[in-house]
Amino acid sequence: MEVECFVSKTLELLQEEREAEIEETKLWQENVSLKDLQSKGVCLLKLQIGSQSTGLYGRSLLLLEPRKHMGVSVLPSNNFGPGDIVGLYDLDGCKPSSQLCTGVVTRISQSAVTVACEDSPDGLNLDTDALYNLMKLANDVTYKRMKKALNTLNGYSSGPASDLISVLFGYSEPGSISQPNDLSFLNSGLDESQRQAVSFALSQREVAVIHGPPGTGKTTTVVEIILQVVKRGQKVLCCAGSNVAVDNLVERLAKAKAKVLRLGHPARLLESIQKHSLDAVLAHSDNTNIIADIRKDIDKAFMGMKKMNDKRDRIHLKREVGELRKELRTREATAIAEVLKRADVVLATNTGANDGGPLKNLPVDHFDWVVIDECAQALESSCWIALLRGRKCILAGDYKQLPPTIKSHTAASKGLSVSLMERLILKYGDSVVRMLTVQYRMNSNIMTWASEQMYQGQLVAHSSVEKHLLKDLPGVASVEETSTPLLLIDTAGCGLSEMEVTDDQSKGNQGEVDIVELHIKALTEAGVKPKDIAVIAPYNLQVDLLRQRLSARHPDLEIKSVDGFQGREKEAVVLTLVRSNRKGEIGFLAEDRRINVAVTRARRHLALVCDTQTVQTHGFLKTLIDHMTQHGDVRTAFEYLQVAEELGLNHESQGEGKDRSITVSRPPTGVTGPPVGQPAAVLEEESVTGPPVGQPAADLKTLHLERMRREQKKREQKIEQEKHLDTIRKTKKTKAGACEIAAAATADADFDTLIDAVVKAERVCSFVKCKTLVIHLGQLCLFCNRQYCLGHHIPEVHGCGDQARANARMRISKEGVLYAGSGHKDKSVDPNKKAYLHRKLDSKLKDMEKQRKTKPKESDNN
Ligand SMILES: Nc1ncnc2c1ncn2[C@@H]1O[C@H](COP(=O)(O)OP(=O)(O)OP(=O)(O)O)[C@@H](O)[C@H]1O
């Protein structure tokens, strides 16, 4: 009953999902502009052929690149991945009529996509000067395989998987079998939770779930389980949803000397994995020569047939070819079965484990165990393709990370997105699960939030990572940015609103892009390598804006969507949440698991750029903001905006009174900047004079404006002062003993020298040893009240960082968030930091020089 219910319901939901997918593709092809398709990530436009070559097995490999112009060639952010079926089109569009061929994506980087073309019998005749479009195609092979598996499940009466099915559908309770107590682990480095998970898995009779939160060594554990099973002489079928995950397992198992065999389209495998692929192994088997000979014979017969005129001869030859084909098939089947049987572990994607493929050459009860990794990210129906071949199963994954992507909202809400892992935990609770609890990735400050919110506070940071920071990496200077695991850059009240777009899927925020840019600058100037940094945004549009801004300068910087980063890690993660609006709308940021994934990619440093005002409307996000304010550093985006101003962003004021707004934009000279005239941020200015009490947003704005005014005043005052001093000096010469000042000065000091020093001090930057004049381009620090050059005026640079932060904190605590101070700053300047300051200054001055050359700095409009 349970099985029938499940199957009929799931078939229905799959049908719904399939229809949604077809509908979407159709709608797109008919109504949506290609540009919009591209912004959705399913289409890549105007690609040129970088190279064309013959890949493995005679397939034609096309390397497609974005059209090179202005030296920038970065693909727009997209959802293409290895193994995706794609269509190549001429520039007319992505209609079936203009399709040139279909193929499989074999590789994708930020600058190129490689496609192995499927149907090009005569060889592709592509014009290398022309431009092409590439589009992801809905692929019904997966559906057919899942449907078939579900139908087999429904009719399953007896076979190796009977007990497993019975337990997974609740007909019988999961059982265990006794194991020797002295289990000897092959990997001596396993931690206690990993050992327990391994023992547990081996002692379960039908099913064990390994719950592996981020960085807890799930793969390490799964590999140990598989090696133990193999040691006992049993056979394992090991699957995962993605090719990448399967390849990872192949690599790790092969390293441990297990006899592995990887099934799957060779074009979809990593190069390092190809030697373990069925095709490669077959090529080295004894049967190969014979098979090759038969192939040659068939080809020859075909050639002959073309030339033949006599009908009877042709029929004869045709029959011969048929015979040869039959022989070829049996020989190939035997060869495949032999190769498969020799392997201890056969690996494939979930759908690659289907009956129609090489596995049909094996007896149904060949495998003892089926292991499914990344189980929480897979549709349950796709798991059943492999599960029907096993007596026992191990399911590994983390159901607190993102579930499988589902297009049909109804199908998702009716349960299609519930993974087998989640379903089993709901059914049996902890009795079938072991959770890995030691994590080897995150600084404990980053971990604690996720642990408490998602994993019942059970995670422990391993001592090797617990306190690690960016500054501990070789070549990285110890500055504030590299010494904090958590940095919240709050844009609340800074008017960095999200862009007004109607599409909920694509949101952007130029203001946050500006701030991310400045933070990346700070990190790289401190010596953090771009390849160790990830910039993560929940929205594709924001990913594109970030790439436009940053990729040319930092080709190694990875900029991706949250979904695209699942399963990965980086030393530093800069996360921009994008949403900033008055209504507190946060769209699909409301998916807690998406935020969990984003945060837990970071090893040593997480910088969160967001409008706390907007995102705190969501309870879960509020816990993150609270955690970061309590345990991390907090800055307001103002500190960054000021820098941005000096870097040459333009200010423009529009409208009057209440409707007045200030647009901050880049001068249109930058090659990598956003399109000309696009606002970088809009500062909405409601009322300069009387902000509503208790509204922090307005509060911050006023503060900013006030500061501007004060600065102006100071500047004017200073000029006055100078004039005044000048007069005094002059009068001193004539009127002996200008009493009031002379009294203040020490009696024996040379009066002239003193005055000179005062005047000079007022004219040059107050930073030790800096001689830059500050009369025209100086900036006043509000905390120490001194004048600094543009290279030294930032509080952090000249030593007022603590006060600035305290000030930021005070403003934030006004909003009702309390948090502890972050300790005292070491006053001694270490050489790394000095070098850092120099670099920072140098690059800043260079930037400013460039900006000055291109456009004179505009005066403020306030
Ligand atoms: N027992 C251990 N001792 C030391 N390091 C470990 C241990 N287990 C795992 N690690 C380290 O933790 C990192 C992640 O481990 P692994 O690759 O097994 O996990 P994963 O499954 O790929 O990732 P995740 O746990 O995030 O799913 C690796 O760098 C690995 O070396």
Ligand SMILES: [Zn+2]
């Ligand atoms: Zn100062």
Ligand SMILES: [Zn+2]
């Ligand atoms: Zn200076």
